[in-house]
Amino acid sequence: MDESAMDGRLARCSQLTLLGRFELVVGSELVSLPRGAQRLLAFLGVRNGLPVNRSAAAEQLWPESRRQRAAANLRQALWQVRRSTEHPVVEAATEHLRLSPLVAVDLSRALDSAHRADPGADEWLAGLLGRDLLPYWSEEWLVAERQRWEQVRLHTLEAIARRLLSAGSYLAALEAALTAIAIDPVRESAHCTVIAVHLAQGNTGSALRHYQHYRGLLHRELGVLPSPRMTKMVPAPHATL
Structure with missing residues (x-):
């Protein structure tokens, strides 16, 4: 297997956990991230692959900061993610960001399974449904996401x-x-x-x-x-x- 194929295989094994705890695993490696980078990945992870405007992301992630400071914090978080793993995790365009589609998110899997109502996945899904969304995190942007998750x-x-x-x-x-x-x-x-x-x-x-x-x-x-x-x-x- 050539190097590019191996990189793609590792990327497809990327897993972002948001239920019960925060965790990013690439291949079999647990990736250590600073809190700002964790917040960014979690913010993108709850959006189920949808792109997010950079300015809106910065303002919601750092609401206590001025606009320029929040933008700087976002750039630093992106740099921290890139520095922590050489495999693609975030897709960054000029105005938008999104989590790479090569990263599997447990929250997205649970929501998809819940909407499909697949009896074959009932016991596995019930285990995920018992977990809180990022417990102990106090970010304001999580309030609505937690309410949605609770109803699901x-x-x-x-x-x-x-x-x-x-x-x-x-x-x-x-x-x-x-x-x-x-x-x-x-x-x-x-x-x-x-x-x-x-x-x-x-x-x-x-x-x-x-x-x-x-x-x-x-x-x-x-x-x-x-x-x-x-x-x-x-x-x-x-x-x-």
Whole structure:
């Protein structure tokens, strides 16, 4: 294999991780990057390959800086990325930037799989959906991206749980539903799935106990009761508060 072919093969093995942590791997090598370069790659990575205007990127990544200083920070971050690996990671044009299409991003893979609704990928996808987007990062531009990711996670985890329940994969269905509950504890639809799993296994007591726990949570947090639909799922009598 000639050198150019090897470079292309290594580039196609580039992986950018944004779920649960930040990590860039090229080939089998973990690439160490300064924080400014990490922020740039993450900013480009959440845009699923779409180009971003240079000035807009600089202003969003360094909102506390003047325009010229932000532009200088962007140039430095680009230089840091190029210096850290000789393989293509960012495509930089005169006015726009984008992550190289040769870099695979876990967030993009998860979003694509969620929209395809492929039952064969359910258990793998449920694992990714359990991870937060760049936890502990405080950048303002992440707020909207996290909100989008959270909604995708919730809807997809519930759909996965229902499919797994229908297939008789009770443990996997329960794990997917509980992951959704961990993201949004008062979301009734996920709790309904947990109850449905218990009932499908013949565990009426577990179903009733889960209902009572959720009923108490709703009363404490919001001062409301579960919907009639949920209440009808479990056998009477229901615990009173």
